[in-house]
Amino acid sequence: MKLFTWISLTALLGATGAWKLKAGNQEWSGTTLPNPACQSVLIPRGAQISWKGSHGATTVQFFNTKGSCKQVYRTVAGQGDINASNTLYGFMVKP
Structure with missing residues (x-):
């Protein structure tokens, strides 16, 4: 069911991300890149993270320095599941 919903969503959105x-x-979630680009969050260490992106939003970058989105801590492209090995304070969706 989840796969069907995801495929349906991306098919309906066409070339948008x-x-x-x-x-x-x-x-x-979204159908465009977030504005502002760097989203402030609090994802605790050990949390299970799931990412799915398509077309114009294929990559997510995570930051582990509070208040800063300058040094990338981890990157996931396309889709994937990871564990937060550090507390994360921000993410940025990229094309």
């Missing part, structure tokens, strides 16, 4: 980020009980 559909993306979905889930960490524990928190969830973010």
